[in-house]
Amino acid sequence: MSSTTISEKTVDNLVSQNKSVETPRGVIFKLYSHTVMMIILPLTTYYYTSNYYFEGENKTTKAALAAAGIANVVVFSFIITAILEDYSSDTQQKRDKKE
């Protein structure tokens, strides 16, 4: 074992800590679903509010502002999801180290 180089030792360390290297599947699904929602939700909101909700002269302006607002809501939901996943994986790492 003393003849292994430094890079092989780091790879062995990473492989032995299998749980901290792989990201669980639920996280990837949440991140991808946020990306898809980011594309679909603002456009859907724009069409829906422009045709059925707002009326009058400036309805496209208000509909565009609503769509931009929905895009920002998706961004904040993504931030909260990512930070919560980070905290939960941190606590799981500490639990694994204690065991």
Added chain:
Amino acid sequence: MAYAGYGRILAYSYSYFIIAVIIFLVIFITTGHYQLRTIFQDILERVSPFAWALIGIGLCIGLSVVGAAWGIFITGASILGGAVKAPRIKTKNLISIIFCEVVAIYGVIMAIVFSAKVQSISSSDLYSPSNYFTGFAIFWGGVTVGFCNLFCGMAVGITGSTAALADAQDPQLFVKILVVEIFGSVLGLFGLIVGLLMTGKAGEFNAGSIGK
């Protein structure tokens, strides 16, 4: 840096193009074929409002996507490089990628808003004041939104790439750099609001509204 090569080519081609245009204009004007006054008059009055509006829509979405793509490739390269040694940075730093993508969504929303105002009008009814205003408003609104999103995407991208590397070193730094990225992404929102203000009063292309 790799950007130095591209900058030099761009600078040379830009300056040669400007010199060629100036020489052409000087020769054209001094030989009496065309007056300088009518050049500007023709640019503003005889270029079709369709051309102005559609170029504006193209610039709006095109420049927004350039900004978003620039930010994403800078940040993505840094995240992937940093995740080799510190794999825990992978999920949290996708926040920077989402900030860059929001910029492209702003460009798409504005392109849809602008393209709702473009209708097909016969050329005899096209050159009315209302149509002129719509054409100019969509052009400059598109340029405004496009350039704002371009620089917003670049700013968020460079900040996000450095945030990824700082996070790999010290996890507490990321939340503080997130404030800088939030400020950066608000720039795109400013462009969207000003673009909406500029084109809010522009009606659709319409035929037969004389003197409006």
